[in-house]
Amino acid sequence: MESQDNPSKSPRRARGRPRDWEDKTAQNTIKSLDRAMMVLEFLSEGQGKPLSELAQDLQQSPATLYRVLTTLEGRGLVEFETETQAWHIGAQAFVIGARFLRRTSLVERARPILRRLMEQTGETANLGVEKGGMVLFLSQVETHESIRAFFPPGTLSQMHASGIGKALLAEMEPSRLERVLKEHPLAEFTTQTITDAGHLRQDLLLIQDRGYAIDDEEKNLGMRCIAAPIFDMHQEAVAGLSVSGPTSRISRDHISEIGAVVIEAAAEVSSAIGGQALRR
Amino acid sequence: MESQDNPSKSPRRARGRPRDWEDKTAQNTIKSLDRAMMVLEFLSEGQGKPLSELAQDLQQSPATLYRVLTTLEGRGLVEFETETQAWHIGAQAFVIGARFLRRTSLVERARPILRRLMEQTGETANLGVEKGGMVLFLSQVETHESIRAFFPPGTLSQMHASGIGKALLAEMEPSRLERVLKEHPLAEFTTQTITDAGHLRQDLLLIQDRGYAIDDEEKNLGMRCIAAPIFDMHQEAVAGLSVSGPTSRISRDHISEIGAVVIEAAAEVSSAIGGQALRR
DNA sequence: CTTGTATTTTTCATATTGTGAAAGTGAGTT
DNA sequence: AACTCACTTTCACAATATGAAAAATACAAG
Numbered sequence: 236m237e238s239q240d241n242p243s244k245s246p247r248r249a250r251g252r253p254r255d256w257e258d259k260t261a262q263n264t265i266k267s268l269d270r271a272m273m274v275l276e277f278l279s280e281g282q283g284k285p286l287s288e289l290a291q292d293l294q295q296s297p298a299t300l301y302r303v304l305t306t307l308e309g310r311g312l313v314e315f316e317t318e319t320q321a322w323h324i325g326a327q328a329f330v331i332g333a334r335f336l337r338r339t340s341l342v343e344r345a346r347p348i349l350r351r352l353m354e355q356t357g358e359t360a361n362l363g364v365e366k367g368g369m370v371l372f373l374s375q376v377e378t379h380e381s382i383r384a385f386f387p388p389g390t391l392s393q394m395h396a397s398g399i400g401k402a403l404l405a406e407m408e409p410s411r412l413e414r415v416l417k418e419h420p421l422a423e424f425t426t427q428t429i430t431d432a433g434h435l436r437q438d439l440l441l442i443q444d445r446g447y448a449i450d451d452e453e454k455n456l457g458m459r460c461i462a463a464p465i466f467d468m469h470q471e472a473v474a475g476l477s478v479s480g481p482t483s484r485i486s487r488d489h490i491s492e493i494g495a496v497v498i499e500a501a502a503e504v505s506s507a508i509g510g511q512a513l514r515r
Numbered sequence: 516m517e518s519q520d521n522p523s524k525s526p527r528r529a530r531g532r533p534r535d536w537e538d539k540t541a542q543n544t545i546k547s548l549d550r551a552m553m554v555l556e557f558l559s560e561g562q563g564k565p566l567s568e569l570a571q572d573l574q575q576s577p578a579t580l581y582r583v584l585t586t587l588e589g590r591g592l593v594e595f596e597t598e599t600q601a602w603h604i605g606a607q608a609f610v611i612g613a614r615f616l617r618r619t620s621l622v623e624r625a626r627p628i629l630r631r632l633m634e635q636t637g638e639t640a641n642l643g644v645e646k647g648g649m650v651l652f653l654s655q656v657e658t659h660e661s662i663r664a665f666f667p668p669g670t671l672s673q674m675h676a677s678g679i680g681k682a683l684l685a686e687m688e689p690s691r692l693e694r695v696l697k698e699h700p701l702a703e704f705t706t707q708t709i710t711d712a713g714h715l716r717q718d719l720l721l722i723q724d725r726g727y728a729i730d731d732e733e734k735n736l737g738m739r740c741i742a743a744p745i746f747d748m749h750q751e752a753v754a755g756l757s758v759s760g761p762t763s764r765i766s767r768d769h770i771s772e773i774g775a776v777v778i779e780a781a782a783e784v785s786s787a788i789g790g791q792a793l794r795r
Numbered sequence: 796c797t798t799g800t801a802t803t804t805t806t807c808a809t810a811t812t813g814t815g816a817a818a819g820t821g822a823g824t825t
Numbered sequence: 826a827a828c829t830c831a832c833t834t835t836c837a838c839a840a841t842a843t844g845a846a847a848a849a850t851a852c853a854a855g
Contacts, residue, residue: 264586265586265841267548269586269589272592276590276611279612279614285832286832296814296815297831298814298816299813301832302813303545305543306548306549307552310553324611326651329612330646330651331608332604332608332609332611333668333670335559336609336667337667338562338563338603366591366610377630389609389610545813546811547842547843600802
């Protein structure tokens with residue numbers, strides 16, 4: 236059962252020096268650029284701030300910071316609000332970032348399926364991938380109901396307290412799973428959150444067996460979420476798909492029924508991107 | 516009726532040297548950073564490319580480009596695909612960019628209204644703003660119909676061939692309008708596209724008078740679009756909202772009826788962001 | 796298996812250019 | 826009207842970004 240790698244074809248490998256370092260010391264980077272990107276990142280995280288405050292938060296000289304900001308402003312990556320003297324993330328950052336979605340056709344192909352899933356279940360449908368040990372929400376089709384779950388695309392969320400996250404963890408190879416667990420402590424969000432690693436591992440086995448994950452008020456009280464993994468051509472779980480809604484509508488009686496629909500939809504997306512689910 | 520400003524509190528105005536230059540020569544920027552951002556922008560526009568190709572396209576030395584890319588990679592802004600040796604825009608760019616939407620509450624507040632608009636008209640509803648003489652689409656609620664218009668959020672589009680674009684142009688102050696017209700030639704997309712400035716100006720007057728704009732197959736044949744402007748507290752048109760769909764469903768008979776609904780929805784968004792429409 | 800070629804990655808010497816301190820500027824405040 | 830504060834620009838200096846060239850590597854051909 237250890238035949239993970241596919242020796243059937245020679246997949247045009249890299250020339251040049253191999254990037255085996257990966258863990259890297261990454262000495263070969265540009266300092267000033269890296270610092271500037273730190274500014275951009277920081278700016279995107281909080282509210283807009285005036286120069287002086289940024290300089291303090293980032294421990295940089297106002298003069299340098301000012302030049303970084305005006306340079307980024309020149310390309311529209313940040314914006315300056317004259318009224319309040321505050322620097323904000325700019326529209327161009329959104330334009331550039333949004334193009335990430337177009338790269339992988341995952342989002343496009345999943346979208347019609349997400350929509351149908353929403354109509355079938357009546358609940359908001361979400362698509363997410365794993366990124367740096369977190370779940371990154373890529374796309375969403377919202378329910379018509381007025382009480383609805385809401386994960387804006389671009390949101391990052393803890394894996395262990397998310398349906399999609401657990402679905403992905405359950406399919407992860409052991410070593411990678413361990414690394415994720417090591418790097419991300421099991422923070423508690425509600426009384427239902429799984430904070431014990433053993434307990435989580437048990438749940439993951441159940442998920443793998445059942446085919447779908449349940450986030451049972453583990454992130455937000457009153458909200459349930461049913462998720463299933465999406466597989467690529469190498470039978471690796473590259474994304475997850477979920478429906479989420481209030482416990483009142485996603486009642487315990489409905490879970491297995493919804494679970495089947497979610498698995499079905501995830502399998503459809505898998506084949507839409509040329510993938511195929513694990514044979515069990 | 517000129518009491519715009521709220522005298523109840525001191526609205527913390529700018530100190531320091533005023534940014535009156537605006538047009539600026541912007542000598543005060545960091546060259547290397549600017550070049551790096553150009554790389555990021557370029558990367559987001561096309562498909563993923565290998566280093567050598569990028570170096571040629573951007574006229575930069577491979578060595579420098581390589582360091583820029585690895586630096587950006589370190590922050591997840593670009594990604595390197597080992598299989599094909601291609602550099603792509605990264606997930607972190609999406610994460611950062613997506614936060615732009617959270618800044619202005621416009622999107623959040625408009626979303627429920629967009630949704631209702633979609634349900635009322637049965638057609639895809641869109642929200643967009645003007646950015647650098649173009650229309651930037653921010654958000655969208657798609658119709659249930661299988662034939663539907665599609666502007667992915669983050670898309671930029673020419674103003675003169677877009678419903679939202681024309682609605683915004685119609686409310687623009689003359690000097691700014693002229694500048695936009697000067698900087699953006701009236702490209703022809705279909706036989707219906709307005710390519711004559713005089714003709715466009717005439718249409719804008721009509722739009723201002725009527726309160727909504729019609730894109731009558733001016734960008735894509737077979738597609739109509741009805742749009743209206745959204746106003747902020749200063750009675751400036753800061754965004755626009757539209758429904759778009761095939762000519763078969765948005766027939767000439769329905770236009771005025773849909774127009775009224777769109778105007779109504781736009782007015783609602785206006786008040787949701789604390790704005791108010793022009794009194795006519 | 797050996798050699799050749801294309802591409803990426805690193806090294807290295809150089810001067811470009813990013814940097815912080817401090818001076819300058821204007822708006823708000825007393 | 827003088828003062829204060831925060832942003833913006835100037836300036837001199839050396840840190841560091843840069844490109845040429847060399848090294849490293851994978852793939853292709855003989």
